[in-house]
Amino acid sequence: MKNIESKAATKLNRPRLLILGCGDVGMRLLPLVRDRFRIFAVTSQPSRCAELRIAGAVPLIADLDQPATLARLARLAPTIVHLAPPQPDGLMDRRTRHLTAILPDQATLVYVSTTGVYGDCGGAWADETRTVNPQNARARRRVDAEKVLRTWARRSGSRLAILRVPGIYAANRLPVERLQKGTPALLPEDDVYTNHIHADDLARIIALSIFRGQPGRIYHAVDDSVLKMADYFDMVADAFRLPRAPRLTRDALAKEVSPVLLSFMSESRRLANRRIKQELGVRLRYATVQQALQGMAIPT
Numbered sequence: 001m002k003n004i005e006s007k008a009a010t011k012l013n014r015p016r017l018l019i020l021g022c023g024d025v026g027m028r029l030l031p032l033v034r035d036r037f038r039i040f041a042v043t044s045q046p047s048r049c050a051e052l053r054i055a056g057a058v059p060l061i062a063d064l065d066q067p068a069t070l071a072r073l074a075r076l077a078p079t080i081v082h083l084a085p086p087q088p089d090g091l092m093d094r095r096t097r098h099l100t101a102i103l104p105d106q107a108t109l110v111y112v113s114t115t116g117v118y119g120d121c122g123g124a125w126a127d128e129t130r131t132v133n134p135q136n137a138r139a140r141r142r143v144d145a146e147k148v149l150r151t152w153a154r155r156s157g158s159r160l161a162i163l164r165v166p167g168i169y170a171a172n173r174l175p176v177e178r179l180q181k182g183t184p185a186l187l188p189e190d191d192v193y194t195n196h197i198h199a200d201d202l203a204r205i206i207a208l209s210i211f212r213g214q215p216g217r218i219y220h221a222v223d224d225s226v227l228k229m230a231d232y233f234d235m236v237a238d239a240f241r242l243p244r245a246p247r248l249t250r251d252a253l254a255k256e257v258s259p260v261l262l263s264f265m266s267e268s269r270r271l272a273n274r275r276i277k278q279e280l281g282v283r284l285r286y287a288t289v290q291q292a293l294q295g296m297a298i299p300t
Contacts, residue, residue, distance in 0.1 A: 006174065012037040016077035017210075020064065020099065021084030025112070025168065028203035029081065030055045033210070040077060042084075064095035074102040080109040081206060082149075086141035093145035101154040107158040110209045111149050112202075114142050115166045115195055115220065121269035123193050128164070128218040128275060136263050153216065161213025166195035166271065168202060169289065172295050178245075179237050184256050185230035185245040185265075192268035194229045195222045198286040208255040208280040219280065220271045225288045228263060235290060239297035 017037035019026050030039065034056035042064075043049065049059040062069040064084055080103065086093035098225035103109070118126060119133035134140045146162055153160035186192070197205075205221045213219070227235075229249060237244045254262055276282040286292035 008092060009274055012038065015079065017079045017081065018042070018073065018077035019039045019057070019081045019083065020114075023083065024170070025160050025199055025206070026081070026083050026172070026204055027051075027055055028199055030064070031055055032203055037079065042073065061245075064098055067098045067101065070098060072104050075104040076103060078107050079210060080107060081210070082109060082111045086138075086145060089137075090146065091137060091140045093141045093148065096145040096148050097114065100148055103152060103156065103158075105156040105158065107156065108160060108210060108213075109149065109153070110161050110163065110206055111145070112206065112221075112258055113146055113162050113164050114139065115163065115164045115222070115269070115271055116265075116267070117143050117146070117273075118269055120192075120267040123268040123270065125270045125272060127272040128220055128245060135267065150216065159215045161209045161215075163202075163205060164218060165202060165211060165221045166196055166197055168199050170199040173199060174236050174240075174296075175233060176236065176242065177238060178179040179233060179242045182243070183245060183261075184248045184253055185233050186253060187247045187249055188228070188230070190250040190253075191228040191230050192265060193270050194221075194227060194232060194271065195219050195271050196225050196227065196232070196289050197223050198284075201282075201284050201286055203246075204285070205276055205280065205282055208276075208282060212263060212280045214279060217275075217279070219275050220273050221276060222271045222273045223284055223287055223289070224273065225290070226270060232289060232291070236292065239293040241298055 014037050017039045019041045022041040039057040040060050041052045042060050042062050042292055046061055052059040062073060083112050084095055087095055116139040117132040117134050118130055119135035132143050146255045149160055183278040
């Protein structure tokens with residue numbers, strides 16, 4: 001009985017960590033930090049409370065679209081992981097603005113942003129010093145969120161680390177349905193470079209950023225892959241014995257796919273990841289997509 005009480009007291013005395021947007025990546029993060037923190041996970045869905053409790057978090061019902069529901073989060077935890085995406089409309093991230101209104105001073109916050117803030121780089125290599133050039137509303141909302149958080153960090157004396165994240169993949173996050181539908185891809189001469197990170201590696205990068213992220217620092221949470229988009233689709237198709245996507249010119253593809261999908265296929269960039277290795281000490285479990293797919297492939 002004393003051991004049980006001691007463990008409970010130890011857990012209550014741990015520093016508090018607040019996670020917003022505790023979806024797939026957040027659930028992968030929980031096992032990495034639950035022995036170091038007492039974790040509070042925000043969800044707008046009461047049906048997820050049991051799942052979050054089992055994973056080791058205290059669930060809190062709140063909605064970043066409803067500022068009145070956030071009052072109980074104010075000054076709740078000095079460490080915050082912000083995984084929630086912006087709302088799907090407008091050029092400002094209203095959710096992040098609502099959040100910063102209740103965040104404590106002198107906090108540590110890790111924000112998971114997107115590499116889409118760079119727009120099209122024409123396939124060039126870029127590091128974290130490259131000027132942002134968002135070319136659609138989704139990316140503009142992310143740039144707005146980054147600016148709002150930097151302003152909050154300076155005003156409150158807080159430590160902010162921004163992770164710019166590319167396409168996240170895992171066994172349950174592959175373009176299998178797209179391949180099954182036969183959605184076309186671009187011919188090699190029209191194709192774009194894409195960047196990738198396995199969801200498990202992203203969770204590790206977030207955990208390391210909590211402890212090692214430098215104030216105001218931006219990090220590319222990307223792996224070592226150098227891939228064009230259609231080559232990525234081909235690798236997934238081969239691993240799961242699916243037909244490869246048909247290849248079209250850009251003009252022909254524009255007539256076959258939605259404007260949103262076309263926008264993803266119109267930005268080409270290769271992003272350096274030296275900072276996560278040198279400053280955060282990241283050792284990627286899945287250094288390349290090809291390496292990860294070898295463990296997921298259907299046996300021959």
